[in-house]
Amino acid sequence: MTLQTEYIIERKKVKHARINVNEEKRVKLIIPEDFSQDDISRLLSQKEGWIKKQQSFFSQEQINPVKLEEGQILLFGEAYQSDFDIDNSVLLEKWYKSQAKDYITARLRELASQHKFKYNKVFVRDTKTKWGNCSKDNHLSFNWRLIKAPKYVIDYLILHELTHTLILKHTQSFWLKLSLLCPDYKQASDWLVKYGKTLF
Numbered sequence: 001m002t003l004q005t006e007y008i009i010e011r012k013k014v015k016h017a018r019i020n021v022n023e024e025k026r027v028k029l030i031i032p033e034d035f036s037q038d039d040i041s042r043l044l045s046q047k048e049g050w051i052k053k054q055q056s057f058f059s060q061e062q063i064n065p066v067k068l069e070e071g072q073i074l075l076f077g078e079a080y081q082s083d084f085d086i087d088n089s090v091l092l093e094k095w096y097k098s099q100a101k102d103y104i105t106a107r108l109r110e111l112a113s114q115h116k117f118k119y120n121k122v123f124v125r126d127t128k129t130k131w132g133n134c135s136k137d138n139h140l141s142f143n144w145r146l147i148k149a150p151k152y153v154i155d156y157l158i159l160h161e162l163t164h165t166l167i168l169k170h171t172q173s174f175w176l177k178l179s180l181l182c183p184d185y186k187q188a189s190d191w192l193v194k195y196g197k198t199l200f
Contacts, residue, residue, distance in 0.1 A: 021054035077150030100147035134164035156188030
């Protein structure tokens with residue numbers, strides 16, 4: 001298989017090979033330590049269609065999910081008319097962070113109680129690379145920019161991190177558990193992949 005972009009190989013103590021395609025269309029292979037060059041070539045050939053599909057997806061220009069008119073802000077995936085000067089970016093960000101903290105912490109309590117999850121501390125942070133995180137001590141953190149996303153997307157992120165309090169890694173059991181808690185998780189995840197950058 002001839003790739004249009006370079007690929008990176010990372011050998012690990014894993015049983016099965018995995019392939020990731022990032023937003024820059026780079027292909028990363030995570031393979032068992034004893035994988036030969038023939039094994040790599042065979043894997044790339046088998047996954048050629050999937051890789052090209054992912055690269056094509058990331059080639060598409062991201063379009064804002066909602067067209068904002070003058071004086072409007074994005075909240076819960078919808079446009080709202082703002083009552084204050086939105087040209088003041090510092091003030092607007094402060095307001096967004098306050099809204100995010102209030103909403104996410106309250107919704108987290110609701111979903112945790114509903115599904116009988118336990119967690120320790122919760123943080124709403126200004127992060128550049130992650131939407132959410134769960135530490136080994138079950139401390140949860142969320143990106144404040146999630147407040148701009150639809151509520152079903154926020155619920156997905158909250159349930160995703162709550163599931164990590166039981167299953168820390170993204171195993172098959174993790175995704176099965178999450179799919180039972182959040183049947184539309186794939187749709188929510190795809191929304192973040194498609195529109196996530198527009199929230200920054």
